[in-house]
Amino acid sequence: MADSVVLAYSGGLDTSVLVGWLMDRGYDVHCLYVDLGQPCEDIEAILKKALDIGAKSSIAVDVQEELCCDFAFPVLQWQAKYENIYLLGTSIARPLISKIALQRAREVGAVAYVHGATGKGNDQCRFQLAAEALDPKVKIIAPWRMDEFRSLFPGRKEMLEYCEEKNIPVKATASKPYSSDENCLHISYEAGDLEDPNVDGFPIIDFGMTVSAQDAPDQETTVKIGFESGVPVSINGEKKNAFEVVDALNKLGGANGVGRIDIVENRFVGMKSRGVYEAPGMTCLYAAHQALEQLTVDRDAIHLRDRLSPEVAEMVYNGFWYCAKMDALMAFIQQLQQPVTGEVTLGLYKGNVRVVGRTSPNSLYDEAIASMEAADEADYNQNDAEGFLRILGVPLRVQGKARPRQF
Incomplete structure (x- = not known):
């Protein structure tokens, strides 16, 4: 046998x-x-x-x-x-x-x-x-x-x-x-004429998910994406499962020429490789998710995430998904995403994605504090900035005295 x-x-x-x-x-x-x-x-x-x-x-x-x-x-x-x-x-x-x-x-x-x-x-x-x-x-x-x-x-x-x-x-x-590799997240293209990095890759590829930016509609398309704790859950107010969200945005983004890139990347095995990718739905989601985080996540927390993000990207790229380090990182991000709930409206136009608006019940944005107009100074008194900056400047003034710079 x-x-x-x-x-x-x-x-x-x-x-x-x-x-x-x-x-x-x-x-x-x-x-x-x-x-x-x-x-x-x-x-x-x-x-x-x-x-x-x-x-x-x-x-x-x-x-x-x-x-x-x-x-x-x-x-x-x-x-x-x-x-x-x-x-x-x-x-x-x-x-x-x-x-x-x-x-x-x-x-x-x-x-x-x-x-x-x-x-x-x-x-x-x-x-x-x-x-x-x-x-x-x-x-x-x-x-x-x-x-x-x-x-x-x-x-x-x-x-x-x-x-x-x-x-x-x-x-x-x-x-x-x-060669091409397809899934609902993207399509990748490599090899053949694409191995010459000086050859324009877009005209020689039969793209499967996107139209060219030049052929996209002349009018902007808007779409509203809803999130719950960092997870996309709705499109234009309609609840959808994860795949349905990606699929819907692939259609909308693809029809507007969103999500094409042409790169030379560093492979894990040590060589450089040229690849062309199209990822319309995920490109929209990255933009919307980032916009909502800007409203809802504390500065120090998001800066820590941003410092670790390249490490996570490299681990995923290299294949280290099932390991203790990734388990710990995923536990961290799940906690960080708890307040990332709300809706973001995107405008899609000829390959571009812009944020039209964003709203969240967990927003940390306080218009009264941020405004340049006269406001109640109970939470932020501009006079306090004087002492704040004097303290921050202590090491700089000490260095300036010890090691004068030419100006």
């Missing part, structure tokens, strides 16, 4: 090839499509393709709500952006894929968990670190890290030829060989 393996299967070029390659090695292949709300994919066709190739089983598991609620929204609450720009759409999903794959492996008695991530990329780290944290004894098969596999498929050209031989339909073509 053949050993079984579970393949994290997307139906794309790499994993389609892997089904046949694993069968050639004598394995029964159980293909697992983790439904993350991929906006441009036909799940039934993808599952059928796996069976047509010869997979022992081919199933989809819907984790769209879990991805948004338990993974994306906590990262949103951290305002975590890798290298100040990337919203981590791929990184966030990988630990969840590993979790579901291990559950499926337990169901079918698989001896190994297989993924199609390359030995040059970040995803191998995210898949494996998550899997080993959940099951320290797990066996991982990563064909791109095997000489045998790379000798058969030294590049995408050979993989495309293999698919043509086997009549396996894939999105990538010889003329447009860029």
Whole structure:
């Protein structure tokens, strides 16, 4: 009886090839499509393709709500952006894929968990670190890290030829060989012509979630987003679950050209990589969430969060989701987000997002104190600033006397 393996299967070029390659090695292949709300994919066709190739089983598991609620929204609450720009759409999903794959492996008695991530990329780290944290004894098969596999498929050209031989339909073509990764949070594009950082990436990509800013409507679209303790819960006053919030904002943001970026990032494995991303819904949520925090979170608390945010972004990017440090950080952010309740209205216009208005029952903004107009000085007497500044200036005056500066 053949050993079984579970393949994290997307139906794309790499994993389609892997089904046949694993069968050639004598394995029964159980293909697992983790439904993350991929906006441009036909799940039934993808599952059928796996069976047509010869997979022992081919199933989809819907984790769209879990991805948004338990993974994306906590990262949103951290305002975590890798290298100040990337919203981590791929990184966030990988630990969840590993979790579901291990559950499926337990169901079918698989001896190994297989993924199609390359030995040059970040995803191998995210898949494996998550899997080993959940099951320290797990066996991982990563064909791109095997000489045998790379000798058969030294590049995408050979993989495309293999698919043509086997009549396996894939999105990538010889003329447009860029790779994409999709979920409800974003779509990423890399490889092919995009590997030249001086090539304009936008015109050569068939974007799946956004129109170009130039083709977006000439009128601004407004949308009101409601939050409860830092969690998005409504759109224009209508209560929605986590996935529905993201899905609705993907449509509104995408129609207005919001959320495209083109970056060169530093991979965990040490190289620089060029990627183009579109994340319309999450771009809107980051803007709205930040605007509400500005009203509701104390200065020192938010500054501490902002100092830790790059650390969280790097941990998510590198694949350290299931670990003691992340557990502690998530407990901290849950407490910090308690007052972040209210509504924010955004204006979406030709790729831009602006805050139109914000309101909260927990607002710390006191117009009477902040106003430049004459007001009751019981809470803030401007005369008090004299002593405040004299105390703050003590070390500066001492330094100025001891080490005079030229001016």
